[in-house]
Amino acid sequence: MSEWDFDLSALHGPQETTAEDRAYQGSRYSEVRDAAYANPYRAGRSGETPGPLPMFKSTIRNAWKGVFPFTGPDLLNHASARSVDSHADLRWGPDGKGFRRMLSPNGILVFGKWEITEPSEYSGFFKRGAAGLFIGRYSSDGNETMRGQRRSLSLAGKIYPTLDPGHATPLRTASFMSQEDLGGMKTDYINDAELRNAPNITAYRRGIYFLVMVRAGMVFTKLDKAPESRMLYEIAELGKPADEPTRAPWHMMLKMTPGQPRIPGDRLDFRDEIYAHLFKPGESEPTGSIEFDISVSDTARTSGIPGFRRVAVSNWKRIGRVTLTEAVASFNGDHVVQFHHPGWRDNPNDPSTAIRENERRVRK
Secondary structure (H helix, E strand, O other): OOOOOOOOOOOOOOOOOOOHHOOOOEEOHHHHHHHHHHEEOOOOOOOOOOOOOOOOOOHHHHHOOOOOOOOOHHHHHHHHHHHOOOOOEEEOOOOOOOOOOOOOOOOEEEEEEEEOOOOOOOOOOHHHOOEEEEEEEEEEEEOOOOOOEOOOOEEEEEEEEOOOOOOOEEEOOOOEEEEEEOOEOOOOOOOOEEEOOOOEEEHHHHHHHHHHHHHHHHHHHHHOOOOOOOOHHHHHOOOOOOOOOOOOEEEEEEEEEOOOOOOOOOOEEHHHHHHHHHOHHHHHHOOOOOEEEEEEEEEEEEEEEEEEEEEEEEOOOOEEHHHHHEEEEEHHHOOOOOOOOOEEEEOOOOOOOEEEEEEEEEOO
């Protein structure tokens, strides 16, 4: 995109679940990748050429719209329900411009491979030998993207049960969410970020934008159950025979493997930090890689109150890796590619205990 012609704060596109979402029967890795590469923000095939990147805004006004009389529809409520109910990998919308994310609006799409290399007691794509194509969105939850700012770095991911990037048959993906403390941390290097599916919460660190967290917590608690955690059963069910019991871990952490380069630079945007890991200066094709260790555990102790929660996980076991070899920051990456939020189950291994079914909450 040679010029940006969009408002950085205004919302657009359908936030609610639509017929497009309900028609989802899977996607092709190649079509999602092609969509991501269609309109990078900057020059170069991947948008790797140095220059400014857009800074979309997550606003208190948008988060609270619809709560009070005469303020319009409750868009955050619609968006949150859709993020759980819709499994769609692409949401083009009626105008082909997708939708504006209300939370975590600034990100970069990353591509690579998910693989489990060590024995484990779990099923599906947590089982040793499982390997599939991976698409992720690395983002910061809020309006802070620069090194030195208090950011909550996160990686949402979708796994395809194939290693063939040209597979012809649409496939359903398994999604997960992983993030630092939801209140933000001063993690200067992405190398040091511990991204977990059940992170700590230190809400007061957000300052006035604590109000966005409050509103999001209210909405997710009402719609689903646990606003601060995303379950892992979709990965444990991916590629699993129907008659094999699901065995999913409670906790997962992704952290960059030790020994990888650290990218210098004051006030470096995390998107440029990812580019720098993959692209040598002046080159148009990625030759580097980023590797994350996949660690899991079923042992944790949770303490605290809403808005201030600590999840002390022990007995982490490394079972595999995610290797990233491509990245692109693009309009479609921020507005069209969706990452489904797995809904809560009282028993993660039993689908009959799901809190939501058919786009409504059915259990307390």
